[in-house]
Amino acid sequence: MSHTAQITSHRKPRRSTPRVTLRAGVAGGVLSTIAVAGAAAPANAEPVTDTIEMPTLTAGLAGDFARSAEATQQVANTMDLQAQQDAAAAKAVKAAKTAKAEAERKAEAERKAEAKRKAEARAKAEAAERASRDAERTTLTGASNSNSGSSTGTSASTATSTAAKVSSQATGSAAAVVAFVQSHVGDAYIMGSTGPNAWDCSGLVQAAYSQIGVDLPRVSQDQSVAGTQVSLSNLQPGDILYWGGAGSAYHTAIYIGDGQFVGAQNPGKGVVQASLDYDPPSGAVRVL
Incomplete structure (x- = not known):
C-alpha cells in the first residue's frame, strides 16, 4: 500500500442534520395528531382516567366522627x-x-x-x-x-333512863352506834348540819357509823338502800330506820332496841329518843 494511501477512519460518522430534523418532525406530527384527535373527540365523551373515589372514603369518616361525638x-x-x-x-x-x-x-x-x-x-x-x-x-x-x-325536865330524865335501859341490849359495834346517837339526844336540828352539836337526820346517822369506821352515804335516799332490807318485826339495835320509800326516803334514824329509836326530827324538837309507835317508820336496812 502506498504510504500516501488514505486510511479509513474508524470513528462513527456524524448523523446528518436532515435525519435529526426528520425525527423531530415525526415527533411533532404525532403530538399534533394526538391534539387533533382530542379536539375532535365528542364533547360528552368520558375521559379515560383512573379516579380514586375520595368522596366515599370522606363520607365514611364523617359518619364515624359523628357517632364518636354522639357517644362522647x-x-x-x-x-x-x-x-x-x-x-x-x-x-x-x-x-x-x-x-x-x-x-x-x-x-x-x-x-x-x-x-x-x-x-x-x-x-x-x-x-x-x-x-x-x-x-x-x-x-x-x-x-x-x-x-x-310532867315537865320538860321529867321527860328528859325519863328519856335518859330509857336510854340506859336500851343501851344494855346492844353489843359490839351496834352498842357504839347506839351510844353515839343517845349521847346527842337534845342537840339542835339544823338542815344540812353534821355536828358536833347540831344535826339533820342523815347527818346524825352518818356520823354514828363513821365513828366505827363505816362510811355511809350522806342523804336519806341513799342511806335507805345502804344495807340489807330487814323487816320491822325483826329489828336489831343499830339498824337504820327510814321514812318514805327505799331509795326515795326523806327521813332516817337509828333503832336502839326495845321499840325505841333516836333521830334528828325537826327544828322544833331537835334530836330525840322516841317509840316506834310515836312515828312508825316505813322500813329498815341492816349495815352491821
Missing part, C-alpha cells in the same frame, strides 16, 4: 346525671342526720324536763308528808305532856 356526649350526659344523683343522695343523708340529731336533742330535753317535773313533784309530796308528820308529832307530844302533867 352520651357519656358526658351520663356522668353529669350521676354527679347530680350523688349530690342529691349526699344532701339527703345530711338532712337525715340533721333531723335525727334534732329529734334526739328534743327527746333528751323532754326526758330531762320530765325527770325534773317528777323530782319537783316528789319533793313537794315529801315536804307535804314531812309537814304532816311534824304537825302530828307536835299534836301527840302536846297531848302526852298535857295528860301526864
